[in-house]
Amino acid sequence: MNRKNKILVSCGILLIVLSVAFKLFLDSVYRIPILMYHSIEYTPNKKDKITVSPDAFTRQMKFLHDRKYNVIPLEEAVSYIREKKRPPARTVAITFDDGYENNYKYAYPALKRYHMPATIFIITDKVGKNDFMDWGQINEMSASGIIDIESHTISHAWLKYIDDKKLKDELAGSKEVLEKMTGKKIKFICYPMGGYNEHVKSMAKDAGYEAGFATKPTRLAPSYDVYEIKRVRISPTADNLFVYWIKLSGYHAFFRALHEDSKKTDIVK
Ligand SMILES: [Zn+2]
Incomplete structure (x- = not known):
């Protein structure tokens, strides 16, 4: 040679x-992008970082549909994580926290129109009050086969700092109420305000949950722990579909963590 x-x-x-x-x-x-929405509402308050307008939400669902994203039920996303498998390209799951009535009014029609499965985490004590959905709306969506209903505790408590009796109540009690009202098995818990630790995780497991969902994607290491599944927050910045596309990449958590580390802040939301 x-x-x-x-x-x-x-x-x-x-x-x-x-x-x-x-x-x-x-x-x-890489982390399977599990999108985290809250309120879908028209709001003049530009400082609100977790409310997405109905028009932007519908555009985002159309984007997923037109670009042929593989939008899967949350249960399937959990299976990929549990089995440490990487899903096919452009796989995404959709979640909503809190159970606002505007999810029924604005998000549900768009999800139906574009055949997108999604999960809504319900705070059982809030059902039917103020801006939250009632049981009729929850059951209509649950029966549609498009929306999966799961638990966001009884009172939206900060689970890290409550005693065990109350913690057990928040976890098992909300599961029981939701199972009774929907007639379906409740498999997942979403920790309010991202508040969890190893004890909360093990109590969630004891209460019969198969997975737990967090809010802040700051850890760099790949996480296959189904009791602290990270999600991607969709804020009004994602009205811009280029930003939305980046959030759908599966690498958003990594870049966000780098950004947060450089700022040395601890984002709780
Ligand atoms: Zn919440």
């Missing part, structure tokens, strides 16, 4: 090694 060929072969090997390393790196920071 002459010198030129040796250089070519060395470059080729280097390129292969770099590609494999890059692929391994991407796989290590």
Whole structure:
């Protein structure tokens, strides 16, 4: 082999090694994008970081539909995480926290129109009060086969700092009420305001939950722990479909963590 060929072969090997390393790196920071919505409402308050307008939400669902995203029920997303498997490209799951009535009024029609499965985490004590959905609306959606109803506790308590009796109540009590009212098995818990620790996770497991959902995606390490599944917050910045596309990539949590680390802040929301 002459010198030129040796250089070519060395470059080729280097390129292969770099590609494999890059692929391994991407796989290590990838997380299945589980979108986290809250209120879908028209609001003049631009400072509200968790309310998405109905028009923007409908555009986002159309985007997922037109770009042929693989929108899967939350249960399937949990299976991928539990089995440590990477889903097909452009796989996404959709969740809503709190159970606002505007989810029924604005999100549900768009989800139906574009055939998008989604999960809504309900605070049982809030059902039928103020801006929250009532049992009729919850059951209509649950029966549609499009919406999966799960628990967001009884009172939206900060689970890290309550005593065990109250913690058990919040976890098992909300599950019981939702199962009674919907006639379906409640499998998942969403920790209010991202408040959880190892004890909360083990109590959730004891209460019969199969997975628990968090709110803040700050950890860099890949997480296959189904009792602290991270999600991607959809805020009004995602009205811009380019931002939305980035949030759907599966790498958003990694870049966000880098950004947060550089600011040295602890985002709780
Ligand atoms: Zn909440």
